[in-house]
Amino acid sequence: MHFALTDEQHMIVQTVRDFVTAELYPHEDEVERLDDVPPDLARSIRQKAVASGLYAANMPAELGGGGLDGLSMTLVERELGKASFALQMLVARPGNILQACEGEQRERYLLPAVRGERHDCLAMTEPGAGSDIRSMSTTAVRSGTDYLINGTKHFISHADAADFVVLFAATGTEDTPRGPKKRITAFVVDLDAPGVTVRRGSAAVSHRGYHQCEIAFEDCRVPEAQRLGAEGAGFDLMSEWLGASRLTVAATSVGRARRVLDMTTEWAATREQFQQPVGRFQGVGFQLADSVTELEAAELLTLHAAWKLDNGGMTDRDAAMAKLYASEALGRITDRAVQIYGGMGLLAELPIERFWRDARVERIWDGTSEIQRHIIARSLLRPLGA
Known part of the structure; x- marks a missing residue:
């Protein structure tokens, strides 16, 4: 390798x-x-x-x-x-999950998204259902050959700039070894359909201009032809198409950390105190050393997972380790950048405070750090029967 x-x-x-x-x-x-x-x-x-x-x-x-x-x-x-x-x-x-589109769905959603004519977003999270997807309360109930969808999704990124949503909703329950669980089904729904309301969510500290939104469904009638995959196969679709999103978070975290470190290193080499660059002080130099070491480790984990993906061997653990380490390394690197810049690092005229704010959400979306650790730990324990 x-x-x-x-x-x-x-x-x-x-x-x-x-x-x-x-x-x-x-x-x-x-x-x-x-x-x-x-x-x-x-x-x-x-x-x-x-x-x-x-x-x-x-x-x-x-x-x-x-x-x-x-x-x-x-x-x-x-x-x-x-x-x-x-x-x-x-x-x-465009969301990889759109490759699950079949028949007329390809002409209506997939191909226009690839051409840049239509734009997608994805809706799983709800006010009462974040990491626990099966606790979602949004429902899709059969009504003849249609489904009636009711419920609310929130923290839906850039829904205000999208034309349609890949929606996950509960379509009944199923018995499992751990008791009854909700059956989750995916749909593609036009955001201008009757019964759909998109509202911009509250202002957030991270990623200004890239808005988190709320989508409300009230007796929204969706034809069966807009179901994505089989009824109840929502979790299978998530596993097949959405796992790579963690690798994306890892990669973007590595890129942003590289930009922050480059700027911070230049600052430490040119900013002088006591007649010498501040980077010469051990307290600053050691922070730079820790940052570049963590960045290189994060990049290697990320590239390793990508290499395994191309060779058919990337596991959930690989993606989880890359996402966990890269996102947390970004948080530490941006925090050190603020410290090295001092008071200037908190001023809006420099981008350092923006990098610091933006870094925080990477440990939350696409699966929190705690979820990633759970995936990693489970991969170690399950082969031993635990």
């Missing part, structure tokens, strides 16, 4: 890096100030991403996507992760 990049992967990394530097970084301050991306700017970035071949890089080439393998896509996510989330998400990577 080795991570020597091919010539093509070097070219991909440089292409994305150049795009991020030229098209995303210049607009970060404006997005931070407005807590929004102006529509004209969003449209321009999407068009440039399509023109440069970066749009839908995660989708198979036969669908019109970039057709990148897991390691190449991880490198793309690493570079995009350096930029403001509200801007980098415009270089869209």
Whole structure:
């Protein structure tokens, strides 16, 4: 196993890096100030991403996507992760779960998402159901050949910029060795359908311009043809298509940590106190040493998981370890950056306080750090019967 990049992967990394530097970084301050991306700017970035071949890089080439393998896509996510989330998400990577679309669903949802004509979001979390997905209260009840959907989802990222949602809802119960459990089913639902209301959620400290929203369903009638997969197969779809999202969080965390460390190292090398650069002081130098060591370890865990994904061997534990370590390393690295910058690190005129704020959510979404530790521990204990 080795991570020597091919010539093509070097070219991909440089292409994305150049795009991020030229098209995303210049607009970060404006997005931070407005807590929004102006529509004209969003449209321009999407068009440039399509023109440069970066749009839908995660989708198979036969669908019109970039057709990148897991390691190449991880490198793309690493570079995009350096930029403001509200801007980098415009270089869209449609949800992998859309590849489960069949028949007319492909023409209505999957292919337009790959072409950049329609935009998706995903809804699992509810006010009373976060990590415990089976406790969700949103229901989809049979009504002839349709389903009537009722319930509320929240913390749904960029639903205000999406055209449709991949929705998970309870469609009855099933008996399991641990007692009755809700059967979870996935649907694709247009957000302008009758009975659907999208509201922007409360302001959050992280990722300004990339909004978390609430989606309410009130007797929303959804045809059976918009069910994604078989009834009750929602958990199977999650396992098949959504596991890679943890690898994405790991990769973007590594990218952002690299940007923060580069800025912090430059500051420590040029900021002088007592007639010498502050990086020469052991208290600062050791913090830089800890940060770069953790960053390299996080990147290796992430690339290792991506390599195993391409070779058919990535496990839930691999993705969980990468997500856990990279997201927590990002938190420590940004916190040290604030400390090294001192009071300047907390001023809005520098991006350090933004990196610090934005880092916090990485340990929560796509499975909290506690959930990742549970996955890892379970993988160790189950083979021993515990």
